[in-house]
Amino acid sequence: MFRFIVRRLLQMVVAFFGTTLIVYALMFxxxxxxxxxLAGERPVTAAQRAYLTEKYHLDATxxxxxxxxxxxxxxxxxRGDLGESxxxxxxxxxxxxxxxxxxxxxxxxIAVAVxxxxxxxxxxxxxxxxIFDNATLLLTLLVLGIPTIVLAPLAQxxxxxxxxxxxxxxxADPDFYALLLPxxxxxxxxxxxxxxxxRTSVAENLRADYVRTARSKGLPNRRVVxxxxxxxxxxxxxxxxxxxxxxxMSGAIITEGVFNIPGVGFNLFRGIRTxxxxxxxxxxxxxxxxxxxxxxxxxxxxxxxxPRIRYE
Amino acid sequence: MSQxxxxxxxxxxxxxxxxxxxxxDLHIEFRTGEGVAKVINGVSYHLDPGETLAVLxxxxxxxxxxxxxxxxxxxxxxxxxxxxxxRYQGRDLLGLPEERRRQVRGKEIAMIFQDALSALNxxxxxxxxxxxxxxxxxxxxxxxxxxxAVELMDLVQIPAAAKRLGDYPHxxxxxxxxxxxxxxxxxxxPKVLIADEPTTALDVTVQAQIMDxxxxxxxxxxxxxxxxxxxxxxxxxxADRIAVMYAGRIVEHADVRSLYRAPAHPYTKxxxxxxxxxxxxxxxxxxIRGLPPNLMRIPSGCxxxxxxxxxQQVCVDVVPHDLVLGxxxxxxxxxxxEVHDDRTH
Numbered sequence: 001m002f003r004f005i006v007r008r009l010l011q012m013v014v015a016f017f018g019t020t021l022i023v024y025a026l027m028f029x030x031x032x033x034x035x036x037x038l039a040g041e042r043p044v045t046a047a048q049r050a051y052l053t054e055k056y057h058l059d060a061t062x063x064x065x066x067x068x069x070x071x072x073x074x075x076x077x078x079r080g081d082l083g084e085s086x087x088x089x090x091x092x093x094x095x096x097x098x099x100x101x102x103x104x105x106x107x108x109x110i111a112v113a114v115x116x117x118x119x120x121x122x123x124x125x126x127x128x129x130x131i132f133d134n135a136t137l138l139l140t141l142l143v144l145g146i147p148t149i150v151l152a153p154l155a156q157x158x159x160x161x162x163x164x165x166x167x168x169x170x171x172a173d174p175d176f177y178a179l180l181l182p183x184x185x186x187x188x189x190x191x192x193x194x195x196x197x198x199r200t201s202v203a204e205n206l207r208a209d210y211v212r213t214a215r216s217k218g219l220p221n222r223r224v225v226x227x228x229x230x231x232x233x234x235x236x237x238x239x240x241x242x243x244x245x246x247x248x249m250s251g252a253i254i255t256e257g258v259f260n261i262p263g264v265g266f267n268l269f270r271g272i273r274t275x276x277x278x279x280x281x282x283x284x285x286x287x288x289x290x291x292x293x294x295x296x297x298x299x300x301x302x303x304x305x306x307p308r309i310r311y312e
Numbered sequence: 313m314s315q316x317x318x319x320x321x322x323x324x325x326x327x328x329x330x331x332x333x334x335x336x337d338l339h340i341e342f343r344t345g346e347g348v349a350k351v352i353n354g355v356s357y358h359l360d361p362g363e364t365l366a367v368l369x370x371x372x373x374x375x376x377x378x379x380x381x382x383x384x385x386x387x388x389x390x391x392x393x394x395x396x397x398x399r400y401q402g403r404d405l406l407g408l409p410e411e412r413r414r415q416v417r418g419k420e421i422a423m424i425f426q427d428a429l430s431a432l433n434x435x436x437x438x439x440x441x442x443x444x445x446x447x448x449x450x451x452x453x454x455x456x457x458x459x460x461a462v463e464l465m466d467l468v469q470i471p472a473a474a475k476r477l478g479d480y481p482h483x484x485x486x487x488x489x490x491x492x493x494x495x496x497x498x499x500x501x502p503k504v505l506i507a508d509e510p511t512t513a514l515d516v517t518v519q520a521q522i523m524d525x526x527x528x529x530x531x532x533x534x535x536x537x538x539x540x541x542x543x544x545x546x547x548x549x550x551a552d553r554i555a556v557m558y559a560g561r562i563v564e565h566a567d568v569r570s571l572y573r574a575p576a577h578p579y580t581k582x583x584x585x586x587x588x589x590x591x592x593x594x595x596x597x598x599x600i601r602g603l604p605p606n607l608m609r610i611p612s613g614c615x616x617x618x619x620x621x622x623x624q625q626v627c628v629d630v631v632p633h634d635l636v637l638g639x640x641x642x643x644x645x646x647x648x649x650e651v652h653d654d655r656t657h
Contacts, residue, residue, distance in 0.1 A: 207387075208430065209425065209427065209430035210430065210431055210433040210434070212380075212385055212425070212431070213425060213431045213432065213433070213493075213496075214433070215383075215385045215417070216385050216417055216418060216422065216423045216497075217417070217418045217422075217444070217445045217448075217449075217496070217499075218414050218415065218416070218417035218418035218419060218449055218500075219414075219444070219445075219448055219449075220414065220448075223448065228433055231433075231435050231436070232433070232434070232435055235435075305435075306434075306435060307434070307435060307480040307482070308434055308480070308482050
């Protein structure tokens with residue numbers, strides 16, 4: 001296990017440099033004049049241009065110049081300095097403000113998926129081919145079939161604007177109640193997948209040989225299901241939820257955009273729209289780390305849950 | 313109603329207190345989308361204290377289904393018990409409510425399965441799985457259950473039992489895993505042990521060890537045992553009586569010696585002749601021609617007639633009753649006596 005973790009950490013270093021390099025290249029390759037982009041519509045004086053060229057090492061051109069600037073950026077990054085966005089704000093500060101909001105939103109979404117998705121999935125798995133099972137199948141297909149870009153505005157319009165059950169938008173520094181509707185919308189997709197996964201897993205495990213053994217020991221049915229079947233069925237579900245939490249932590253561009261939530265996805269989207277290269281690269285670099293770490297945690301969790309899994 | 317005639321009770325006399333376990337004219341169907349499969353068609357057998365009954369037959373002959381019906385662990389749907397009785401100590405188990413039925417499971421009648429790797433729960437340590445029965449059913453404390461689990465593992469001769477308590481099923485060899493399974497079944501000292509092909513998934517050398525262990529335990533703990541197998545070789549040393557099943561019926565029922573000496577049903581005869589023998593090296597091994605019947609379309613008359621070398625017109629038309637032969641054995645064949653006396657094969 002220890003060797004596995006060390007090897008994975010080394011792989012993460014490679015993955016980190018690879019992804020940041022690609023994002024860095026993509027973001028700055030398309031730009032015409034970065035100094036003009038920084039200044040926006042205002043004219044740039046020769047002195048300013050010379051200062052900025054010096055500061056960002058823009059005098060070096062070609063591939064050599066690109067790598068010079070990339071390593072310059074990375075060395076700042078490794079010192080914890082994410083740099084400044086084109087609007088002049090520290091990217092570290094932007095993320096520090098945005099992340100708590102996104103984490104709250106992600107936790108609400110995961111809670112929704114666990115409480116409703118896993119519970120309904122277990123029931124549907126036990127009562128296979130029942131009305132409940134078929135109803136959940138229909139509903140989950142519906143949810144999985146509607147893209148968030150449609151679902152989010154619909155929920156906002158009906159639940160937020162028309163019936164006014166929830167705040168229609170979140171705004172700066174949102175509270176739990178303001179994040180509830182976006183959280184449910186965001187979680188509905190995870191909910192549907194978690195439900196299908198749980199249902200299949202429970203139904204499959206109920207037919208397993210060890211269930212027959214547990215029954216032949218004279219255990220009551222509720223113990224057979226709640227201990228023997230559930231413990232096995234939840235292995236893939238917990239793995240999925242772990243990966244999903246990692247995904248949700250990296251922000252939800254559409255949901256945060258629709259409900260005006262100042263989270264990570266919201267800032268990332270703004271960065272892309274305003275061609276704010278440093279902001280986009282900064283956020284993505286951190287997201288890469290979050291994603292890699294959450295995947296490692298899930299892999300380790302998997303070995304903890306299933307004693308048959310051994311990492312070398 | 314079934315297409316088969318109700319058959320007379322088996323030949324051996326009922327002891328004064330009744331048999332320990334008795335299956336009477338059991339009929340079980342599997343109702344699936346494709347149709348109804350008649351899996352058990354009037355099976356009757358019994359078990360007395362301290363004896364070993366071997367139930368022999370090919371895959372699909374219904375030997376495991378009968379055992380699962382006794383345990384009450386059939387998956388229904390699709391399984392449906394249409395008629396019959398399963399009497400344990402005089403009570404009909406099929407008439408009991410589920411909660412009373414559950415009390416019998418494991419404590420009175422326990423069962424071990426063919427493939428211990430899949431029959432044990434992969435995510436719990438073996439000590440925990442053995443102890444679970446003791447904690448849940450007998451209300452033992454965690455520490456007591458642990459101690460007892462070690463004793464049981466010692467009993468089935470698992471080396472270094474105390475050290476292996478925390479190991480998971482996949483960390484054991486096939487033979488050791490089956491021993492764990494046996495230890496678990498013995499936890500509540502059942503009076504009847506049903507062993508469903510306990511050695512099929514094992515190496516030949518290990519098979520013999522497990523069979524010896526089962527025979528020893530049966531004797532030492534004074535249990536009765538139903539040994540389900542398709543392997544005639546396994547049966548000879550261990551069993552007292554043999555019931556041969558075909559297409560959900562018992563076609564022959566006899567004590568081990570007389571059955572091996574002179575089978576009275578063509579199917580049993582075919583099975584015995586298909587065992588490779590050292591004194592007939594070089595000769596062509598005889599087989600039973602054809603395939604077991606589709607249980608949704610069981611042949612008319614005697615279900616074995618399409619594969620039977622003795623078959624006549626009567627076998628196509630009439631379902632054979634159990635014929636009682638001189639030495640207290642039965643055979644469901646119109647020509648039982650002829651088969652019994654025929655030594656040409």
